[in-house]
Amino acid sequence: MTDLTAANKAVKDFLAEAEEIADQLGSEMADLADMAESGDLDPDLLNSIFRGAHSLKGLAGMFGFGEISELSHNMENLLDLLRLGKIKLDQVVIAVLFESHELLTLLVRTIAEGGETNHSTEISACVVKINACLAPPEQISNNSPFAHLGLSEQTLGALTEYEEHRLLENINKGKKIYTIHTSFDLSTFDVDLSKISDTLKACGELISTLPSMAGIVETNIDFDLLFSSNKELNEITQMIGNDAVTVALLGHADTTVSPSSFPDSIHSEPLIPVTKAVQTALVSPDVPVQPALATGDDIQSAKSMSRTVRVDIGKLDDLMNIVGELVLAHSSIAALAIKMRNQGFSRIAVDLGKSAKGLERKLADLQKGVMEIRMIPVGQLYEKMSRIIRKISREQGKKVELKFYGADTELDKLIVEDISDPMMHIIRNAIDHGIESPEQRIALGKDEKGTIRISSFSKGNHVVIEVEDDGSGIDTEKVKAKALQKGLVQDVSMVSDKEAIDFIFLPGFSTTEKVSEVSGRGVGMDVVKNNITAISGMVDIETSKGFGSRFIITLPITLAIIKVLIISCSGRTYALPITSVLETLLLAEKNINTVERKEVIQLRETTLPLLRLDRFFGFERQGPRPEEFYVVVVGVAEKRLGIIVDDLQGQQDIVIKSLGEAFKRYKGISGAADLGDQRTILVLDVAGMISEAIRSGS
Amino acid sequence: MSSKTILIVDDSKTMRAMLVSTIESINNYNIVEASTGFEALRLLPREKVDLILTDINMPDINGLELLSYLRNNPNYQEIPVIIISSEGSQKDIDKGKQLGANDYVIKPFDPARVQELIQLYLG
Structure with missing residues (x-):
């Protein structure tokens, strides 16, 4: 049945999914065990575990992996009764679940690694234990209890x-x-x-x-x-x-309806934490289940061991919002103090100003504290990536060595979450198209094993993550030919190699025309770029044919609270994240040159392209352009752009609020923010504006 | 050459892939995949779907809820729906039939049975 010599792609896909399900089951069961301890069960979690076992059973059955199918079928039965409340989740059940899961993982791994499984004895033993937990089926009454x-x-x-x-x-x-x-x-x-x-x-x-x-x-x-x-x-x-x-x-229940039958006679031990001892005791089928009853002391000591709290990121967001609002409240108090001083209440004004300063310092500490809670090391992302790389390279029959650097670089939890999909696609691409097969590599005089190096480091207010492979690199001539064929350019001789590489980020360039909403299929580099831009990040590619490619992702450390420069243009006010502002210049119309119908200025040794906000957003200017104006030089990664504005109105801390799906199609805006004086302004998306400006320019 | 479109709704990637290869081996149908009920709801107005194969146990909305939506919506009322679910879900399958599912297939499914049903409903 489990003849892997005939293993085809479908089986590989199945094993990959089975591994994923098994991993997820493991972490969800650990959560479940934690909950059982506190007596507060999440039905959704239990249902999700049930679904995992259920899918695995169905899949394994289709592929003829009888052992996995049998075991997951039995687990499913147990989990079904648990989620339907027909049996209670006690520590014996938890231990049995853990043991079954361990065996299940072993089976999946063994097959995935090409081995034969012969664990029928262990499986039968496990099934016996599962069956011991099952309650007799419930009698269903015909009257609807609803x-x-x-x-x-x-x-x-x-x-x-x-x-x-x-x-x-x-x-x-x-x-x-x-x-x-x-x-x-x-x-x-x-x-x-x-x-x-x-x-x-x-x-x-x-x-x-x-x-x-x-x-x-x-x-x-x-x-x-x-x-x-x-x-x-x-x-x-x-x-x-x-x-x-x-x-x-809805009509409230006066009487309680037929309660589910709980077989109290089978397991009614009080809940105690599942200890290693209980699990190992259960491994041998002959040893009767005899968990040591926990005394109060045991529970006490088990409780004090944990020094961490799991917090929903939503709660931190709320907290951050409150901090943001406090910052705004502080700004208005500070403004009030200045106003009072100007009106002659100097004594009170000075005291108020002092208190406001004190408040400001504490607020800064509070803000920093909340920010730090949100930060997690990118190492967490690495673990996930290494699993994916192992999986894909196995699927493709390629040998890949992984090197990780800078695992302790910290990033906002939400950014880490959002970056994992784009990174996965970049890595998948690197293995699919970059790294050559072992035979090809040997023929090219390279090491048979390809290398993927993922490194991250802080750079100012940004974190840079680099994904580098030593594969074949991007063939810019091929890209140019494809661009010509797709009608993106008329004449390839005008296109530089660097511009050619940017083509792969265009929609439809690297994807096949298949309708699918499923991530991982039919997703092109344009989606990768959009996802990164959506979190105010930027992606660059450096490549060298025959030697490999490097994807450089530049990300902000957090999106929660940011310092912005408030600018105005033709009576409209906008905010520019200070992390992207490099400098501001005061210029006159005569400083502007025009090169190929694009406005530029000469800034030290380089030529800086300019952008006018009114033209960018397509609104009509009110009044004439001022004689003198400011140019805000912004930059993300290696790209620079000068934004022409009428006036600079100072800096402020703001909390960015999302504008939602409906505004997603408007380029150049990353959100809105409240300024504290009842004004709401739009926050400009610098990375998006730069790419847009470069795109429309070239 | 046929231009009929089949929508597959299942949260398991492998199960979808199995169904895709089962369908691809009989005729050149357009295949649209959704990994959740929500995705299916979003795809329906965009694609002219001629047949739906759906799982029952899924995150966000379940297959029965999807079915109820289809049967109460004049735009989708007539689309044949085949439930693909496991043997343990007999009660749910029965409910599906009451809600107006045209047929059902038990997982692990027999490809020949699925092909037979597709040809029955799409001709």
Whole structure:
């Protein structure tokens, strides 16, 4: 059955996915064990673990990996009863789950590495233990336990067995059941809906999400959410804070409905932390399960060992927002002090000014503190990448050695999350197209093993991540030929090698025309670039044919609070992140030269391209251009641009707020910010403007 | 040459790949893939879909909810839907049938059965 000599690509794909599922199961089970300790189970987590085992069973069955299929099938049975509340998650069950998972991982790894598996004895032993945890099947009554709720047939009809169980469980716990009706634009519904569901999940359980048609409006989509919570109707309405969302309380349960049967006789030990001892005791099938009962002292000592807290990044965002608002409040107090001094209240004004200064210092500390909590070492990203590289190189039959540098460079957690997909694509590209096969490499006189070097380091207010391979490099002649063929250029002799490399970032240049929303398929370098630009980063390529390529990603350290330069142009105010501002110059119209219909100035030894905001955004200038004006020189990575503005209005700390999906197509704007004096301004996206200016120029 | 489009909704990449190769071996259908119910909702107005193969257990919205949406929307009402789910989900499959699923296939699926159904619904 597991004859790998005939292993084809599908089997490799399966093994890759199986490894991923097994890894995820491992970390989710660890979370589950933590929760079981605290007695606060997350049904979503349990359901996700169930789904993992469920998928693995189905997949392994399709590929004829009987052992994996059998084991995951049994795990699925156990997890199904757990998620349906038919058995309790106690420490024996957890230990059995851990043991099964360990065996499952072993099976997947062995097959992935090309070995034969013969673990039928271990599997049977494991299955026996799983079966010991299973409760007799529950008797289902024919009467719908939801009749009193008055739920619509549509909602009820689309509930899965699991969702029905969650609904029942919440009714039994005496929770209030609500239906929530919302309507969204079809283009942004997922983002909008997740905002509401995140709010809801913070104070209850989201049981089901039923989409429906929004009347006759085809660009909209409606959702009916089924939600349970302890909170009152008005509290929920207030939390959602959106008049377009209607919330209704469903008929409250007077009597509790048939509770799920818990087989108390089988396992009713109190929950104790799963210790290594319990797990190892379970490895031998003959040893009866006899976990040592925890005494109060044990629990105490186990608790004090952990010195870390897991925090939802959303909470840190909220905290950061509050810090940002405090910073704004401080600015207005400082402004008030100055105003008072000017009006003659000098004594009080000086005291107020002093207090404001003290406040400013503490605020800076607070801001720094919150920022530091958000920072994580890029090493976490490396671990993920190394798994992916191993997987892909195995798929491709290439030998790749990995070298990581600067694992302790710190970056904002959200940036690390957002950069992992683009990096994955860059790495996949490097292995797919860069690194040659071992035979080719030997023929070229290179080491049979290719090398991928990922290094990161801080550079001013940015972090630079470089992905370097020693493969074949990018063939710029081929790129030029393709650009010619696609009609992007008329004459390749005018295109420099550097410009040619930039072509690969154009939409549709490197991708095939296949419709897919799935990441990893049909995604081109343009998406990589857009993703990096979306977090105010920039990507550059250096390549040398025959020797390899280097992708240089420059990223801001954080996006949470940034210092900006406030500028104005034709009566409009904008903010420019100070991290990208290199210098400002005061110039007159006569300093501007025109080269090939592009405005430039001579700045020291170099020629600096200029950009006028009114032309860039296409609005009409009010009044004549001033005689003298400022040029703000901005730069990201090695690229420079001069932005012509009328006036500079000083610096300020701001909290960038996203403008959402609807504004994504407007280039050059990264968000909006509140200035504290009731004014809201747009924050310019320097990296985006530079690429746009260079693109339209060339 | 056929220009009919089949939408596959499943959160497992491998399962989608298996279905794709099963479909590709019979005829030149356009295949559109979605890894979640939300993706399917977004793809529906953009692609003229002639047949949907969907899993039940998925993150965000489940296959039954997707089915209910389709059957209550005049634009998609007529699209045949085949549920592809595992044996353990019999109750859910039964619900799917009540909601108007045209057929179902049990995972691990028999490619010949899937091909037969596709030809039945797409001709």
